[in-house]
Amino acid sequence: MRHHAIVLLAVLLPGCGHRGDPLPPLRRTPPAPQEFRLAQRGDALELRALAPAASVDGVAYEALRVEFLHAEGSKDLEKAGGRREVPAAPGSRVVVSLPLPAPGTTVRGAARAVTGGERGPRTLTLALVVQAPLEAPRELTAALAEDGVALSWKGVRPKEIVPPAVGPKPGVPPSPGLPPAPGPPPMTVAPKATPPPAAVPPAAPAPPGAEKTEVVPAGGGVVEGPRRNGFFVYRRLGGEAYGEPLVDEPLERRSHGDTTVPQGATACYVVRAVAATDPLVESGPSNEACVEVRDIAAPAAPAGLAVLPREGGLEVLWSPSAEPDLAGYRVYRAKGDGPSEKVADTGLTRASWLDETAERGVVYRYAVTALDQAGNESEPTEPVEASLP
Numbered sequence: 294m295r296h297h298a299i300v301l302l303a304v305l306l307p308g309c310g311h312r313g314d315p316l317p318p319l320r321r322t323p324p325a326p327q328e329f330r331l332a333q334r335g336d337a338l339e340l341r342a343l344a345p346a347a348s349v350d351g352v353a354y355e356a357l358r359v360e361f362l363h364a365e366g367s368k369d370l371e372k373a374g375g376r377r378e379v380p381a382a383p384g385s386r387v388v389v390s391l392p393l394p395a396p397g398t399t400v401r402g403a404a405r406a407v408t409g410g411e412r413g414p415r416t417l418t419l420a421l422v423v424q425a426p427l428e429a430p431r432e433l434t435a436a437l438a439e440d441g442v443a444l445s446w447k448g449v450r451p452k453e454i455v456p457p458a459v460g461p462k463p464g465v466p467p468s469p470g471l472p473p474a475p476g477p478p479p480m481t482v483a484p485k486a487t488p489p490p491a492a493v494p495p496a497a498p499a500p501p502g503a504e505k506t507e508v509v510p511a512g513g514g515v516v517e518g519p520r521r522n523g524f525f526v527y528r529r530l531g532g533e534a535y536g537e538p539l540v541d542e543p544l545e546r547r548s549h550g551d552t553t554v555p556q557g558a559t560a561c562y563v564v565r566a567v568a569a570t571d572p573l574v575e576s577g578p579s580n581e582a583c584v585e586v587r588d589i590a591a592p593a594a595p596a597g598l599a600v601l602p603r604e605g606g607l608e609v610l611w612s613p614s615a616e617p618d619l620a621g622y623r624v625y626r627a628k629g630d631g632p633s634e635k636v637a638d639t640g641l642t643r644a645s646w647l648d649e650t651a652e653r654g655v656v657y658r659y660a661v662t663a664l665d666q667a668g669n670e671s672e673p674t675e676p677v678e679a680s681l682p
Contacts, residue, residue: 319350323406323413326359328386331402331419334565335577336426337390338363340377342404342416346384349413354383357408361389362415364401370418378407398423419572427451427576430524430547430564435582439590441552444526444562446579448547451568453522520545521570527578530558543567559585588667592616595644595661595671600679606649607679609659613644618665622646625673627658633676638664653681 326342333339340361347353359381364374381387394400401420406413430448437443523543527535528551539551554560563578597612609624624637624646637646651657657680660673 319348319352321348321350321352321408322411323354323357323408324349325414325416326387326404326406329402329404329416329419330573331400331421332573332575333393333421333423334390334573334575335429336393338393338400338423339388339390340402340404341386341388343386344381344383345406345413348408348411354408357381357383357406359387360405360407360412362403362405363391365394365398370401370403370415374401381406393426394423396423396425421572421574424454424568424574427566427568427574429576430566430579433562433564433579433582435560435562435584437584437586437589438550441550441554442560442562442584442586443548443550444564444582445548446524446564448524448564448566448579450524450545450547451522451566451576454569454574455521519570522568523566525565525567525575526551527563527565528554529561530554535563543570554586556586556588559583588618588665589669590665591669592619592663592665592671594674595622595663596674598659598661598674598677600657600659600677602679602681603647606647607651607657607659607681608645608647609661610645611661611674614663616663616665618667620664620666620668623662623664623670625660625662627676629656633658633660633673651681656680 323345326344329340329342331338331340340363342359342361344357344359345354357380358378360376360378362370362374362376364370368374375391377389377391379387379389399420399422401418403415403418405415428449428451430446433444433446435442435444520542523545524547525538525543526540526549527537528539529535539549539553551560551562561581561583563581565578566576568574592614593616595611595614597610599610601608601610611622614622619641621641622639622643623635624639625633626636626648627633636648639646648657648659656678658676658678660676662673663671
């Protein structure tokens with residue numbers, strides 16, 4: 294009985310609250326930046342990346358820095374390359390411009406995020422072969438159109454450049470980083486028998502300590518896929534900075550219609566000539582063209598115009614317009630073969646007007662237009678003749 298009482302007491306006593314080993318603290322190590330790009334823009338080399346907003350364990354950052362690494366030729370990025378570290382708002386796009394090396398120079402670059410004493414892993418190493426600067430478009434004009442802004446410019450469409458792609462060899466990580474998550478061992482598959490390849494001259498051995506990257510030359514023949522040369526159009530609104538191109542592929546033509554700009558905004562544009570998109574090789578900007586966007590689309594003309602004699606004069610009637618921004622109507626009258634003159638403006642809720650000044654025995658011609666809230670006026674209706682008997 295005593296043993297049973299001890300067991301019952303142990304069950305009824307409250308626990309100490311211990312539920313297992315404490316969890317390790319969340320890591321503040323930043324992941325690699327996203328959307329890293331290496332580009333030639335005019336006479337500058339541009340490196341850009343999207344700064345991470347949180348650590349690898351989801352800890353949100355208040356501030357951090359992005360370090361860009363760059364090197365020419367086969368120099369090691371870490372040991373002999375140049376570095377540029379800039380502050381970045383979490384989740385923002387960071388851009389660095391450097392002087393453009395001589396044409397034919399192979400430039401390589403990468404980026405990493407840094408916060409406090411933590412340095413994250415590097416992005417993939419990208420590279421481009423510097424080209425002679427392209428001729429920038431010129432004489433860009435921006436004009437209001439009924440559906441937005443109409444752009445046109447002059448300039449030479451550059452020939453397409455298919456630069457060699459540079460990247461890490463299969464199986465080689467881009468940089469030392471966080472240890473990979475544990476998982477099952479990889480499967481081993483016996484390779485299929487293939488005929489021996491054609492003889493290829495052996496490549497020169499890499500110098501000691503060189504990074505493990507390879508250059509894949511562009512293939513010959515016609516390149517299938519998206520267009521990679523032409524013109525890119527860039528836009529900024531008000532005091533904002535220029536963003537991404539308005540089009541996904543470079544334009545073949547030297548004109549473009551922007552139908553996405555909001556009413557009331559001041560939109561500014563530049564155009565750049567493009568010879569390659571991956572990596573990006575484009576000219577400097579054209580002249581800037583700005584326009585204040587407003588509604589210039591006229592409403593449709595009213596329908597169903599009729600003129601009927603009444604006791605007090607000639608009544609002009611028409612069908613109400615369905616324009617969403619309608620402000621009212623305007624009535625025109627011509628006497629005999631004389632010119633047409635404005636005789637009345639009516640409000641939005643009126644679809645008729647009584648001409649009390651009409652004289653008996655005189656033939657009049659009437660027409661009506663619609664007005665919108667921006668002050669645009671429609672074409673007039675077909676005139677209708679009438680007279681008081």
